[in-house]
Amino acid sequence: MNRFTRTAQRWVVFVAAVALWELVTQLAEASGAAMSFFFPPPSEIALTAKDLWFSSAFGKHIVPGVGRMLGGWALAGVIGVAFGILLGRSRHAMAYLGAVFNFLRSIPPPLLVPFFVAAVGTTNMQFPTIVFGAIWPVLLNTVDGARGVDATKVETARVFRLSRTQWTLGVVLPSALPKVFAGLRLSLSIALILMVISELVGSANGIGNQLVRAQRDYEPTAMWAWIVLLGVLGYLFNTVLLALERRALAWQPRHSLETQALATGG
Amino acid sequence: MNMLEVDGLGHTYKGKDGSHTAIDGLDFTVGAGELVCVVGPSGCGKSTLLRTIAGLIRPSRGTVSLHGTKVDGVPxxxxxxxxxxxxxxxxxxxxxxxxxxxxxxxxxTEREARAVEALAAVGLAAAGKKYPWQLSGGMQQRVAIARALAYRPSLLLMDEPFASVDAQTRFELEDLLLRIRREQDTTVLLVTHDIDESVYLGDRVLVLSKSPATVVAHLDVPLGPVRDQIGTRASEDFVELRAKVAGLLQGGPVSVR
Structure with a gap:
């Protein structure tokens, strides 16, 4: 298959679904069905989206929201990888901490919003909520990956008397990297969810904030426009991360990368 | 001069369900420039022996000395x-x-020079930019050998190095090893369960008993430095020696010579 047919294959159902949606909503609108107010045609959503996304809202709401999300996710990633490697290579750390981490991870991250609202206030709680929610998949996956360095590599490293830095950054980190990326992808979707949720509950700005405003103003088309934006952002970030992952893991035989992407849900 | 001296070496693994003595009372030496093969039945403790010599395991009894210095940690x-x-x-x-x-x-620059030299020695001068998975098993083992050579060790330990490749590749790698040690005068201790391989490669063969492994016999291999897969293996000395090693491995501890 060439590039064109692959791209066509990937998008044909999507485009068809949007076209069908357009058709159905247009017909509903023409027939005067009551529900059609809540289900505007995609073309209308697209026009509204163009006005909303590229207006002053871009700097006032989209940039701060996305900034918090990416910043929180990046911080969670750095902390998660650093501690994950440390704990994964420690002989006893996870025996003590494993249960604690699994408990903390099991708390549905959105439930942290009320806590952080109470603890640091509505204007400041988005960032810590995202960091705290997004850290667990990276941390636990990195621990798993760091632990998984096989015995032969451990012995090889000892025989060649690798320095501590060489061992950590040159052997453990690359060994763990496939799992690290799996964790980062999970964390990214959690970060996106937490960004919106935390902004829905209370925030001076952000995409969630605008979504709630559109709801209060009874503007379903604007709501849809913000919802679509979240979908676009999620898709975009995941695509970029996948591309980064492919580059970073280029040393892996191709097929194993794809099965991994499937196994972790892309 | 003795490069390696192994003196009363023994190791006992202690586990929950009792202890297991893998090797016991091993005494032998390896001279500089020698290629010594250690052959023994599967599971007899050959790997334990190699790991205690490498300093990866601290032995329960006895000592290992390299250049007369006691091994404590990886030398x-x-x-x-x-x-x-x-x-x-x-x-x-x-x-x-x-x-x-x-x-x-x-x-x-020194690193690069050594890598180029070592890869050329194992016949992989053109494969430097490839990743290991793009190479066949035999070629990957050549890379591992090149890595060891570039490190310029005074003692090269090999743990069943050719046990995971097919027979044809195995012959090639055996001849590669013989050529390298002729050219570079490397001291090698090679552990194998393959009787023919031990005789074909070794200047001397150490025959180990079943676990706990002790040295059953030291055999000199009078086949000269240049050997070839067909002629050498058909020679009378080779056939006689392999029969002797096989007898020792089957018969257990009997004294020969």
Whole structure:
């Protein structure tokens, strides 16, 4: 298959679904069905989206929201990888901490919003909520990956008397990297969810904030426009991360990368 | 001069369900420039022996000395080629980078020069930019050998190095090893369960008993430095020696010579 047919294959159902949606909503609108107010045609959503996304809202709401999300996710990633490697290579750390981490991870991250609202206030709680929610998949996956360095590599490293830095950054980190990326992808979707949720509950700005405003103003088309934006952002970030992952893991035989992407849900 | 001296070496693993003595009372030496093969039945403790010599395991009894210095931890001038080349190589590094990886203390030019030289010695001069998984098993083991050579160890330990490749490749790698040690005068201790291989490669063969392994016999191999897979294996000396080793392995501890 060439590039064109692959791209066509990937998008044909999507485009068809949007076209069908357009058709159905247009017909509903023409027939005067009551529900059609809540289900505007995609073309209308697209026009509204163009006005909303590229207006002053871009700097006032989209940039701060996305900034918090990416910043929180990046911080969670750095902390998660650093501690994950440390704990994964420690002989006893996870025996003590494993249960604690699994408990903390099991708390549905959105439930942290009320806590952080109470603890640091509505204007400041988005960032810590995202960091705290997004850290667990990276941390636990990195621990798993760091632990998984096989015995032969451990012995090889000892025989060649690798320095501590060489061992950590040159052997453990690359060994763990496939799992690290799996964790980062999970964390990214959690970060996106937490960004919106935390902004829905209370925030001076952000995409969630605008979504709630559109709801209060009874503007379903604007709501849809913000919802679509979240979908676009999620898709975009995941695509970029996948591309980064492919580059970073280029040393892996191709097929194993794809099965991994499937196994972790892309 | 003795490069390696093994004196009363014994090791007992202690586990929850009792202890297991893998090797016991081993005494032998390896001279500089020698290639000594250790042959023994599967599971007899050959790997334990190799790991105590490498300083990866601290033995329960006895001592290992390299250049007359007691081994305590992994010595600087020792390298190991493991059986499992695919795990021993670093898959995220290119072939050249794999060979250079243990040489971080050297300058960049020196590292590169050593890698080029070692890869040429194992016949992989053109494969430096490839990743290990792009190479066949035999070629991957060549990379592992090149990495060990570039490290310039005074003692090269090999743990069943050719046990995971097909018969044809195995012959090629055996001849490669013989050529390298002729050219570079490397001291090698090679552990194998393959009787023919031990006789074909070794200047001497150490025959181990079943676990706990003790040295059953030291056999000199009078086949000369240049050997070939067809002629040597058909020679009378070879056939006689392999029969002797086989007899020793089957018969258990009987004294020969």
């Amino acid at each position: 600087r001038d020792l390298a190991v080629v493991f059986q499992d080349y695919s795990r021993s190589l670093f898959p995220w590094l290119s072939v050249t980078r794999n060979v250079e990886f243990p040489l971080r203390s050297l300058s960049r």
